[in-house]
Amino acid sequence: MSNLEYKQISRKVFFNNAKYNYILMLLIVFGGFLIFGLSENVRGPAIPVIQNDFQLTQTHLGALLALNSLGYLLACSFTSILANKIGIKWTGITAFLSMTAAGFTIFFSTTFTTLSASFFFLYIGNGMLEIGLGIMAARIFTKNTGMMMNLSHFFYGLSSTVAPIMAASIMGWNGLSGEEFGWRGMYLFILCFSILPIIPSLLGKFPTEKIEEGTVLSFKSLSRDPIAWLIVAILSFGVVSELAVGGWLINYLVKAYQWEITDASHMLSLFFLFFMLSRLLLGPLTDRVGFTKSIMIFSAFSGICNFAAIIIGEKGAILFAVSGAGIALIYPTVMALLAKRYPHGTGTAITFTVTLMGIASVIGNFLIGFIIDFVTKVFSNGDNELIGLQAGYGFIALLALLCSGCCYVLYRIFCNRNELV
Structure with a gap:
């Protein structure tokens, strides 16, 4: 056997080995969530500067964030269909490439209109990525689903923790021309990292969804299921509350308490530190306590912390950060709940739920x-x-x-039906 033939056989064995393929899948899912967290949460330090550059009112700012959510919503509506046609592998690669391209369009934005269009394009990529990662994770993590879903989203929290500080720092860097990177250069630099997860995506073999005859799940059947609508409400309220922190906390601290953007960015990073540690340390509890009960307890904790922070004032600002420990578990635990509730057609269930959540996110950001x-x-x-x-x-x-509150209603329904998840 020649040396070339040996290398070809070794390479084939390596990439066909289930263990190493699983490692590649982990690199894609965990790396994807790292990129997703960065792209979502570098906006905190950038928003006050963008608002000043374009002289935006709070309503204009809310409309910009709502437009972001609209792009996300659009992506949610077609990603599952796209994944069925071209495969989850190429759907993920397309998402990573579109996010990289968005970095360039943001960099060259000179008007509020072009900026809005660029962010809209970015959030189409974000939406494709989130749905894609959700489908991948549901297919890969068939055991200890709650723990593994939370561990995957831990990497979102990890990158989200460093994102505000990183963004504030990069915005102050000087380029080759001597000018500061600013928010445009920062977005370009960060979003170019989206290219990295494409490498394991090209090498890995992705699992397919196993569909048994007569068990195909449709949007029509989900729309007639009261449980599905309750899960939509739970995810919508929880995620809009979570995402709003990334968009509004720094603005709140700067405008209400006259904090410097750097100090406010540190508080947002602290929020994501609690957020990250919660998913890492408390995620395994969701399998033991139960998905429904866990969501109910931790979302209530987050709401109470935020109200307490507002009432106490500047001295209670730390409670804004602490609230991250509660809200962190909502999204991954709902994904685990969907995987267990709808094992044959999880991709459809995720798309249905997250798409409707996207509508709520559009409305929520505008309302704030x-x-x-x-x-x-x-x-x-x-x-x-x-x-x-x-x-x-x-x-x-x-x-x-x-x-x-919605989760309590779902919990009572599950208890009465002896279907507690």
């Missing part, structure tokens, strides 16, 4: 900005923005409590 401006104008004639900011962030806290 509108509430801030409306309350400020009505209750202080536009002179005291603090009261508006408190109302807007109070709405974020309320969403977490609504998530817990």
Whole structure:
């Protein structure tokens, strides 16, 4: 046997080996969530600067974030169909490439219109990636589903923890021309990392979904299932509350307490530190306590922390960060719940749930900005923005409590049917 033939056989054996293929799958899922966390949460330090550069009102800012969610929603509506046609492998690769391209379009944005279009494009890639990663994880993690889903999303929390500090630092870097990177250069630099997970994606063999005859799940059957709608409500309230922190916490601390962007970025990073550690350390508890009960308890904890932080004021700002320990478990645990509840057609269930969650996210982001401006104008004639900011962030806290309340209803239904998950 020649040396070349030996290398070819060794390479074939290596990549066909289930153990090494599983490692490649982990690299894609964990790496994908790392990239996803960065792309989602570098916006915190950038938003006040973008708002100043384009002279945006809070309502305009809310509309921009809502447009982001609209792009995410659009991606959610077609990603499952795309995955069925071209495969989950090429769907993931397409998502990574589109996010990289978005980095360039953001960099060259000179007007609010082109910036809005660029963020819209970025969030199409984000939506494709999140749905794709969810489908991959559901197919790969068939054992200890709750723990592994939370571990996967731990990497989202890990990158989210460093994202605000990293973004604030990169924005101050000087390029070859001597000019600062700013928010444009920062986005380009960060989003170019999206190329990296493509390498294991090209090498790995992706698992396919096993469908038994007569068990095909459809959007029509889900739309008639009250349980499916309750899960949509739970995920919508929980995730809108979670994502709103990345978009509004720094703005709140800067405008309400006159913090420096660097200090506010550190607080957002602390939020994601609690967020990350919760998924790592408390994720395994979800399999033991039960998915439904875990969501109910931890979302209530998050809502209470946020309300307490608003009431106490600047001295209680640390509670904004602590709330991350509760809200962190909502999304991955709902994904685990969907995988167990709908084992034959998990991709369809995830797409149905996350798409409707995307609609709620569009509405939620717009409402937060509108509430801030409306309350400020009505209750202080536009002179005291603090009261508006408190109302807007109070709405974020309320969403977490609504998530817990809906989960309690689902918990009672499951108990009555002896179907507790």
